[in-house]
Amino acid sequence: xxxxxxxxxxxxxxxxxxxxxxxxxxxxxxxxxxxxxxxxxxxxxxxxxxxxxxxxxxxxxxxxxxxxxxxxxxxxxxxxxxxxxxxxxxxxxxxxxxxxxxxxxxxxxxxxxxxxxxxxxxxxxxxxxxxxxxxxxxxxxxxxxxxxxxxxxxxxxxxxxxxxxxxxxxxxxxxxxxxxxxxxxxxxxxxxxxxxxxxxxxxxxxxxxxxxxxxxxxxxxxxxxxxxxxxxxxxxxxxxxxxxxxxxxxxxxxxxxxxxxxxxxxxxxxxxxxxxxxxxxxxxxxxxxxxxxxxxxxxxxx
Numbered sequence: 001x002x003x004x005x006x007x008x009x010x011x012x013x014x015x016x017x018x019x020x021x022x023x024x025x026x027x028x029x030x031x032x033x034x035x036x037x038x039x040x041x042x043x044x045x046x047x048x049x050x051x052x053x054x055x056x057x058x059x060x061x062x063x064x065x066x067x068x069x070x071x072x073x074x075x076x077x078x079x080x081x082x083x084x085x086x087x088x089x090x091x092x093x094x095x096x097x098x099x100x101x102x103x104x105x106x107x108x109x110x111x112x113x114x115x116x117x118x119x120x121x122x123x124x125x126x127x128x129x130x131x132x133x134x135x136x137x138x139x140x141x142x143x144x145x146x147x148x149x150x151x152x153x154x155x156x157x158x159x160x161x162x163x164x165x166x167x168x169x170x171x172x173x174x175x176x177x178x179x180x181x182x183x184x185x186x187x188x189x190x191x192x193x194x195x196x197x198x199x200x201x202x203x204x205x206x207x208x209x210x211x212x213x214x215x216x217x218x219x220x221x222x223x224x225x226x227x228x229x230x231x232x233x234x235x236x237x238x239x240x241x242x243x244x245x246x247x248x249x250x251x252x253x254x255x256x257x258x259x260x261x262x263x264x265x266x267x268x269x270x271x272x273x274x275x276x277x278x279x280x281x282x283x284x285x286x287x288x289x290x291x292x293x294x295x296x297x298x299x300x301x302x
Contacts, residue, residue: 020089028085037089098152098272105135105157114284115275117159126161127266132284133159139269156269164287166259169299172223173234174252180216181237181249187211191228200248206233207298208252225254230298255299258292 020030105113113135121127137158174182184200187208198208207230214225225231231252278284 017092020085020092030085030089034085034089037086094273095153097276098155100277101135101157101272101275102152102155104277105138105155110136114278115157115159116278116282117270117274118276119274121159121268121270121274122266125264125266126163127159131161132278132282133161133266133275134263134284136160136263136265137269141271153272156271157275158265159270159275160263160265162261162284162286163264164259164289165262167257167295168260169255169257169295170292172254172256174214174231174250174254175216176235176237176251182210182214182252184248184250185211186214187231187233187250187252193228202233204233204235207231208233225294228296229254229294230296232298255295256292257295259289261287261289 017030017035020028021035023029101115104115108114111134114132115135117127117129117131117133120129127133135157139156139158141154141156174180184202185197187198187202188195188211189198189208191209193211197211198206202208210225210227210229210231213227214223214229216223231254234251234253237249237251
């Protein structure tokens with residue numbers, strides 16, 4: 001039975017529902033409305049695990065496997081005494097959902113351990129109800145009564161979400177020598193190109209703009225910098241074979257603006273009661289990074 005459940009994880013999660021629909025104790029048998037309550041609390045929210053969870057079993061000890069399944073028969077335990085049938089259905093759904101979250105964490109590859117938040121956790125950092133998050137860690141809840149024998153409900157999870165960070169800037173230097181250095185006649189103090197070129201006495205560290213497109217070779221590639229791109233004077237350089245004074249040519253610094261995809265991590269671990277598997281058709285939305293490009297503005301610290 002354990003091997004069957006490892007291969008098809010969704011089946012064993014229906015045990016509480018089937019048990020209460022078929023029990024010979026009439027007073028405890030689900031009515032149609034009670035069965036529907038169970039459905040809305042858990043089954044409808046289950047991911048289609050047969051499609052989205054790898055069927056390969058993960059290794060566990062026999063004790064862990066037994067503790068994994070005993071939650072589905074908890075309806076017969078004394079902990080359920082005094083609860084209404086509806087409350088028992090909700091409790092069974094919560095237990096089954098905890099098992100589903102645990103199975104996602106243990107069977108999915110690190111980049112695909114996605115679940116959904118069912119309540120707000122940290123609005124300031126974007127962890128609000130309905131956010132699809134990534135599980136990247138698992139710890140035992142210190143308040144669990146069975147801390148020595150972790151079961152699905154005893155786990156808490158570290159969650160994160162992907163977000164774009166930036167902009168960031170990468171420095172690119174023009175040639176320091178040769179016939180492709182930047183001439184003083186190709187630099188201006190403003191984007192108003194009618195202002196004319198800068199003087200050849202301009203100081204290093206001055207912010208300027210390209211009057212015309214800049215080009216130079218870099219290995220087998222050609223670097224092309226658009227007209228109007230901001231840059232910064234680094235130093236005077238010599239154009240070999242030009243016969244012109246050194247002061248008429250410069251090495252300048254440009255910037256490539258780019259963004260990165262970061263995993264924003266929640267500051268505290270989250271109980272499994274705040275999570276649920278993705279419903280059929282739900283997919284995480286991973287932000288698409290803009291392509292790196294020449295910066296059209298000076299970086300803040302330039």
